[in-house]
Amino acid sequence: xxxxxxxxxxxxxxxxxxxxxxxxxxxSIFTGVTGRNPGDAKKIFDKYLLEINKELSYVHFExxxxxxxxxxxxxxxxxxxxxxxxxxxxxxxxxxxxxxxxGIIEAIAQDEAAxxxxxxxxxxxIRLENQVPSxxxxxxxxxxxxxxxxxxxxxxxxxEELVKDNWLCRTRDGNIGLGIRSLLDxxxxxxxxxxxxxxxxxxxxxxxxxxxxxxxTVRIHKYCLKNLLSxxxxxxxxxxxxPWPLGRVTKEExxxxxxxxxxxxxxxxxxxxxxxxKRKNRSHRDSAENVSSQASLASSSGITRRRVxxxxxxxx
Ligand SMILES: [Zn+2]
Ligand SMILES: [Zn+2]
Numbered sequence: 001x002x003x004x005x006x007x008x009x010x011x012x013x014x015x016x017x018x019x020x021x022x023x024x025x026x027x028s029i030f031t032g033v034t035g036r037n038p039g040d041a042k043k044i045f046d047k048y049l050l051e052i053n054k055e056l057s058y059v060h061f062e063x064x065x066x067x068x069x070x071x072x073x074x075x076x077x078x079x080x081x082x083x084x085x086x087x088x089x090x091x092x093x094x095x096x097x098x099x100x101x102x103g104i105i106e107a108i109a110q111d112e113a114a115x116x117x118x119x120x121x122x123x124x125x126i127r128l129e130n131q132v133p134s135x136x137x138x139x140x141x142x143x144x145x146x147x148x149x150x151x152x153x154x155x156x157x158x159x160e161e162l163v164k165d166n167w168l169c170r171t172r173d174g175n176i177g178l179g180i181r182s183l184l185d186x187x188x189x190x191x192x193x194x195x196x197x198x199x200x201x202x203x204x205x206x207x208x209x210x211x212x213x214x215x216x217t218v219r220i221h222k223y224c225l226k227n228l229l230s231x232x233x234x235x236x237x238x239x240x241x242x243p244w245p246l247g248r249v250t251k252e253e254x255x256x257x258x259x260x261x262x263x264x265x266x267x268x269x270x271x272x273x274x275x276x277x278k279r280k281n282r283s284h285r286d287s288a289e290n291v292s293s294q295a296s297l298a299s300s301s302g303i304t305r306r307r308v309x310x311x312x313x314x315x316x
Contacts, residue, residue: 007033008052012078015063020077020166020180023065057081066184069116069207070169070177072223077184092165096150097158099131101167105186108178109195109206114219116207117175124155178206199238200224209245216240 010033015021021029027038030045038045052063060081067074093101103126107118128147159176162168166179178186183206190204191197198205198221205219218239220228225244228235235244 004055012052015076015078020075020184023074026076064184068180069183069221070171075180079185096128096146099128100126100155100158101162102131109190114205114208114210117171117177119175123159123176124152198224200228211237212245213240213242
């Protein structure tokens with residue numbers, strides 16, 4: 001048990017007190033502590049993580065990396081591997097708050113369209129009654145009063161807190177998505193609850209692109225698709241062999257990725273200015289996309305209906 005040095009401890013301590021951290025930030029802390037750059041000394045970096053995880057496993061914690069599915073950036077965090085919800089959220093949140101959070105996670109993760117988010121309105125309308133603990137659900141009418149009395153303003157306040165604590169996030173278009181903490185922590189929950197994995201990286205495809213073939217369940221993260229496209233451009237679905245709908249991903253997303261990379265090099269103030277500029281560009285583009293998507297509304301709504309039918313079939 002005595003194999004960890006102060007360097008290991010500093011890394012763990014930083015992630016616990018300040019995490020989850022973006023890769024760039026965690027790497028620079030690693031460099032500060034060890035004098036080595038993880039880019040040049042990947043083996044040393046990996047060895048540190050391995051040593052840390054060996055010790056953390058005794059107390060059911062794990063240092064983990066995962067991608068933020070909304071911007072594709074890698075993040076590092078220390079997660080609790082004991083899989084009950086209460087221990088994950090700590091004691092900070094009350095039982096109805098945790099039930100509310102669970103309801104939101106289910107709504108987002110089990111969305112057949114893998115949009116990775118729900119509207120604030122839908123979030124506030126999540127019914128806690130559906131989240132009654134299993135012991136109580138066998139006998140009807142056992143909804144705890146704290147669940148029934150959980151008001152809109154309590155929900156609103158809880159949403160805000162969960163976003164602030166990185167359990168949830170606000171997406172660029174103002175919807176509610178999963179925060180980086182949830183993406184890091186809920187890996188086994190996604191698996192146990194049948195959230196389809198990304199074909200490329202095997203992580204849950206919470207926010208992902210779907211195969212256009214309605215009978216096919218393959219989904220791929222946008223950033224994974226970009227990687228794939230950089231290697232070859234005749235991408236076909238590995239599940240059904242149908243050509244993958246590349247459409248706007250190739251040009252616009254590539255430009256966006258380039259802007260994102262620039263952004264990392266900027267100072268905070270510059271980055272903020274850049275972001276607001278990007279946001280403007282994006283809203284222009286979105287409205288353009290809306291027009292074109294309306295043009296194909298007939299066919300796409302057909303797809304949506306079929307997907308819903310498919311999910312209904314799963315449930316029965
Ligand atoms: Zn992926
Ligand atoms: Zn397919």
